[in-house]
Amino acid sequence: xxxxxxxxxxxxxxxxxxxxxxxxxxxxxxxxxxxxxxxxxxxxxxxxxxxxxxxxxxxxxxxxxxxxxxxxxxxxxxxxxxxxxxxxxxxxxxxxxxxxxxxxxxxxxxxxxxxxxxxxxxxxxxxxxxxxxxxxxxxxxxxxxxxxxxxxxxxxxxxxxxxxxxxxxxxxxxxxxxxxxxxxxxxxxxxxxxxxxxxxxxxxxxxxxxxxxxxxxxxxxxxxxxxxxxxxxxxxxxxxxxxxxxxxxxxxxxxxxx
Amino acid sequence: xxxxxxxxxxxxxxxxxxxxxxxxxxxxxxxxxxxxxxxxxxxxxxxxxxxxxxxxxxxxxxxxxxxxxxxxxxxxxxxxxxxxxxxxxxxxxxxxxxxxxxxxxxxxxxxxxxxxxxxxxxxxxxxxxxxxxxxxxxxxxxxxxxxxxxxxxxxxxxxxxxxxxxxxxxxxxxxxxxxxxxxxxxxxxxxxxxxxxxxxxxxxxxxxxxxxxxxxxxxxxxxxxxxxx
Numbered sequence: 457x458x459x460x461x462x463x464x465x466x467x468x469x470x471x472x473x474x475x476x477x478x479x480x481x482x483x484x485x486x487x488x489x490x491x492x493x494x495x496x497x498x499x500x501x502x503x504x505x506x507x508x509x510x511x512x513x514x515x516x517x518x519x520x521x522x523x524x525x526x527x528x529x530x531x532x533x534x535x536x537x538x539x540x541x542x543x544x545x546x547x548x549x550x551x552x553x554x555x556x557x558x559x560x561x562x563x564x565x566x567x568x569x570x571x572x573x574x575x576x577x578x579x580x581x582x583x584x585x586x587x588x589x590x591x592x593x594x595x596x597x598x599x600x601x602x603x604x605x606x607x608x609x610x611x612x613x614x615x616x617x618x619x620x621x622x623x624x625x626x627x628x629x630x631x632x633x634x635x636x637x638x639x640x641x642x643x644x645x646x647x648x649x650x651x652x653x654x655x656x657x658x659x660x661x662x663x664x665x666x667x668x669x670x671x672x673x674x675x676x677x678x679x680x681x682x683x684x685x686x687x688x689x690x691x692x693x694x695x696x697x698x699x700x701x702x703x704x705x706x707x708x709x710x711x712x713x714x
Numbered sequence: 715x716x717x718x719x720x721x722x723x724x725x726x727x728x729x730x731x732x733x734x735x736x737x738x739x740x741x742x743x744x745x746x747x748x749x750x751x752x753x754x755x756x757x758x759x760x761x762x763x764x765x766x767x768x769x770x771x772x773x774x775x776x777x778x779x780x781x782x783x784x785x786x787x788x789x790x791x792x793x794x795x796x797x798x799x800x801x802x803x804x805x806x807x808x809x810x811x812x813x814x815x816x817x818x819x820x821x822x823x824x825x826x827x828x829x830x831x832x833x834x835x836x837x838x839x840x841x842x843x844x845x846x847x848x849x850x851x852x853x854x855x856x857x858x859x860x861x862x863x864x865x866x867x868x869x870x871x872x873x874x875x876x877x878x879x880x881x882x883x884x885x886x887x888x889x890x891x892x893x894x895x896x897x898x899x900x901x902x903x904x905x906x907x908x909x910x911x912x913x914x915x916x917x918x919x920x921x922x923x924x925x926x927x928x929x930x931x932x933x934x935x936x937x938x939x940x941x942x943x
Contacts, residue, residue, distance in 0.1 A: 544749070562774050566879075678877050679880070693887070693894070703828065
């Protein structure tokens with residue numbers, strides 16, 4: 457059974473309790489996993505362990521329009537990061553979340569190159585890359601992700617995929633009715649070939665979703681084109697190898713004739 | 715019998731070291747470009763490394779070692795290639811890889827040589843060798859530029875990394891396609907004299923040059939010398 461998350465841009469009150477709780481949970485997790493005392497792990501700042509946080513950017517000509525979007529992993533169905541990780545450090549759990557196993561990460565940043573949403577963050581001090589793994593250990597223990605538990609406005613919602621999509625569609629239709637504006641449930645359907653559908657769906661006004669990095673057809677074109685390059689490359693290599701083998705036998709035949 | 719110099723010591727040394735670099739690049743690069751098929755190579759890099767770092771796995775430790783070796787070989791190439799390029803650029807006018815006749819004639823001579831086993835009317839290099847030389851120059855340039863971007867990622871934007879990754883793959887596949895042909899042709903008995911010139915003596919017998927490289931022989935005669943790069 458697949459699980460999913462929902463982020464409701466309209467309901468979000470921008471308190472960022474999710475971000476604070478994420479940082480606390482991830483440091484507490486280190487202590488739970490026996491990687492330091494609670495005092496030691498909380499003493500270390502470890503900003504890379506905050507997997508959901510606001511990002512400010514300006515749109516248009518100076519001074520522009522300030523927009524802050526919530527940066528987090530989308531947990532893509534096809535997970536380009538997992539497909540490109542040469543060390544197989546990224547796992548797509550059968551129930552949906554995309555998990556980086558820190559101990560296997562070699563810090564090559566192939567996932568940073570591949571991610572259509574620029575999510576993974578490289579921490580030079582640790583030599584590794586970090587991103588949200590949807591508190592998969594909590595999920596496996598029957599608990600919701602920490603950020604969902606912290607949200608006072610129910611802008612974050614967690615459940616089975618069916619429950620989340622149903623809740624998302626309910627919110628979309630309610631907002632459209634009340635505000636007279638088109639809303640989208642981004643990620644409910646396939647976003648692009650590269651990503652597939654998303655396990656972290658977003659409810660937001662359709663007109664401004666792109667300002668919040670939620671692009672239709674999200675993909676890193678040069679990285680996705682690698683598949684075509686590699687297919688063509690291997691076919692040409694096969695043709696060249698076949699030519700070489702063919703000429704070798706042709707030469708042998710000629711020699712016997714002589 | 716008189717011998718004609720085909721390759722000088724520096725060219726032969728560059729060719730030999732290019733082979734060394736290529737072996738390292740391929741062994742360490744294949745697990746990165748096609749991890750599902752070549753991950754087994756990582757065991758060989760990881761086993762000695764695991765002695766120092768037993769908590770790693772063959773995937774994490776082996777890949778890390780492979781990447782370090784890949785970069786060390788790249789540093790070696792970065793030292794060697796510019797020296798070679800600077801020396802060769804000086805003699806650009808005398809390069810024997812410029813076109814001589816059209817591609818149709820070049821291919822016809824190749825067929826005559828490799829399918830009928832009769833000496834073709836070649837210059838110092840035949841049409842196939844010239845194509846290979848130019849593809850090697852282009853692919854080496856692509857690999858060096860894109861490799862530098864990937865090696866010094868912090869100095870470039872992620873967008874530059876992505877295009878560098880794309881072109882590094884393109885360069886790799888150019889080599890993957892042309893190298894089996896080049897190695898096979900070098901080892902083929904038809905080209906035994908050329909192999910000996912590249913790896914042993916640097917020279918070709920005069921009679922062989924007259925019969926197998928007539929266009930080159932005409933140039934040598936017109937210049938009145940016995941050595942052309």
